[in-house]
Amino acid sequence: MKRLLLLFFLFGCIVAKAQQDYVTQKDIPYYPESVNRADAYISSQCKLDFYYPKNKKNFATIVWFHGGGITSGSKELPKALMDKGYAVVGIGYRLSPKVKAPAYIEDAAAAVAWVFQHISSYGGDPNLVIISGHSAGGYLGMMIALDKKYLNKYGIDANNIAELVPFSGQAITHFTIRQERGMKDTQPVIDEYAPLYHVRADAPPMVLITGDRELELLGRYEENAYLLRMMKLSGNKTTRLYELDGFDHGGMAEPAFPLLLKEVAATVKRKQ
Secondary structure, three states, X not given: OHHHHHHHHHHHHHHHHHHOXXXXXXXXXXXXXXXXXXXXXXXXXXXXXXXXXOOOXXXXXXXXXXXXXXXXXXXXXXXXXXXXXXXXXXXXXXXXXXXXXXXXHHHHHHHHHHHHHHHHHHOEEEEEEEEEEEOHHHHHHHHHHHOOHHHHOOOOOHHHOOEEEEEOOOOOOOHHHHHHOOOXXXXXOOOOOOHHHHOOOOOOOEEEEEEOOOOOOOOHHHHHHHHHHHXXXXXXXXXXXXXXXXXXXXXXXXXXXXXXXXXXXXXXXXXX
């Protein structure tokens, strides 16, 4: 009897391990081949890394945009998001000053469009695509979720994004875009390149996360607080804001990851 129980236990462990296997595919181009052939910078930069559970169906997907002020950084798959039962997509995009706005925003939309168009073939649920990213990455996610024209180009309604969880994203026009215009990063602007410019009642659920307002980069907390306020005034009821006391701009990502995972789990439960 003990041997039989041991066999059942070992079999269960083997099955559980098989269910937790993941596959990683790297450097997948998200623009068509014709676009890549025509532009060497797009060909080298506009790729994604894709990590997904091998033996699971209808899983959620977290699209992750790296930070770096739109001038540095590279695609990444955060370890904190791995081995949790979800797919993770790390996005590379073009950087300033080699390109200027809105090139990198267009890249973000093209990458998310790729996810919507292909995730079903890997077993994922296109109704469970969550957009996140840190700093510049949070900004890019907010732009393509709030300004619907970027995803409309691909026949995708931005409202189909299950949830948006930006980490310390810029809510006014990004400082790099202002620098491209010869402006100081202390001169605030709200125009078509500001998530704040595109507040709307019907936007996807959005959870804004920033570091401590006294430790954050410039006015990052206050920008997000203003975005929250304007979303509420527009009639939106699904935007929330967390401030992580004691954490600066760079350090806030680590404690923010558990909040992101909590939101993904709640979104999956809500949509089941």
